[in-house]
Amino acid sequence: MVKRLILPAAALLLAFIAAFLILSRSPSHHAKAKDVKTMNSSKAIFAGGCFWCMEAAFKDLPGVERVVSGYTGGTGANPTYEEVSSGRTGHFEAVEITYDPSRISYGELLNEFWRHIDPTDGGGQFADRGPQYRTAIFYASEEQRTRAEESKKGLEKSGIFSRPVATELLKAAPFYPAEEYHQQYTSRQPLRYKLYREASGREQFIREHWKGKSCPIPGLSPSGEKMESPVPGDEALRQKLTPLQYRVTRENGTEQPFHNEHWNNHEEGIYVDLISGEPLFSSTDKYDSGTGWPSFTKPLDRGALVEKVERGSFLERTEVRSRKADSHLGHVFDDGPLPTGQRYCMNSAALRFIPRKDLEKEGYGRYIELFEKKPSP
Secondary structure, three states: OOOOOOOOHHHHHHHHHHHHHHHOOOOOOOOOOEOHHHOOOOEEEEEEOOHHHHHHHHOOOOOEEEEEEEEEOOOOOOOOHHHHHOOOOOOEEEEEEEEOOOOOOHHHHHHHHHOOOOOOOOOEEOOEEOHHHOEEEEEOOHHHHHHHHHHHHHHHHHOOOOOOOOOEEEEOOOEEEOOHHHOOHHHHOHHHHHHHHHHHOHHHHHHHHHOOOOOOOOOEOOOOOEOOOOOOOHHHHHHHOOHHHHHHHHHOOOOOOOOOOOOOOOOOEEEEEOOOOOEEEEHHHEEOOOOOOOEEOOOOOHHHEEEEEEEOOOOEEEEEEEOOOOOEEEEEEOOOOOOOOOEEEEOHHHEEEEEHHHOOOOOOHHHHHHHOOOOOO
16 A cells, blocks of 8 residues: 655655555456445444544454455545545545444444544544545444434533544445455564654654543444543542552552463453553463563553653563553563464553453453364364
């Protein structure tokens, strides 16, 4: 995907490298069109600028079964990337999400959408300019339209943004999958994608505008139980947390290896932010890294984490913080096992473990599916 970048001087080198890496990709075959008339309540279409970034926002959410990058909302059938990127067809870059509404609601998908875009930009997204990069919610039913309108109004009233919300609400139109080389790009080319995301300015924008903030519609479990708790003030946290927990989460401390609660825990369950209850990691992705700290190959939802590069005199590493509570969790390194090659090295003092048997009663019932054996193909 060729992206036209308009960036500060400090990011130009990253931009040139990203463009070179992206241009090195060769187009493959074009997928067949998928008619939106077959959609039902288990489909959702969002346009949020670069469809790579939209795919990454949704693909790892429990209950999301498939995310397809493609084009919609324009004139002409089966458009190519070159035609759409010219801006002349009127198509949006978009993603079509297939999801199970019993495990994740349309409102929760809307929350993720808002949190990964600049909804006040009517001319594109970040470095990507032009009509093909505008943001929009394509509703396929009256229920989706109503939920989208409520969510948009909630965002406008939240005060998170000082400018008006420019994201359009449009009736769903035929959706055409993009070329094969655009599909699952974030999984096939994680380093190239990360470089592009940083260089485009999207990552910095999300960090600045969503740090410690909730979405307009709180995340709910299928039973309607609220899964996340409000973030207490600093004085309340001093009373609530142990000295070690406060030092780790609020003062960027590090606990001792091999002498912490979760490093050697092999029980099935998930790990949530100690302060907010936001789901962060699963035991299905936990492994023994030999470091003495709980280590994971990936988070439950990359959008739940904020990564920040730390540069010292002799060392550069990436800090990991929780999105909602802004808790210091640990660091991520590129020396983990396949398939991700990453090691999320966390502090037990920043996490609360919820065993599989307690997931339903604690309001995290939709994560039970992680531990159910899948039938062999």
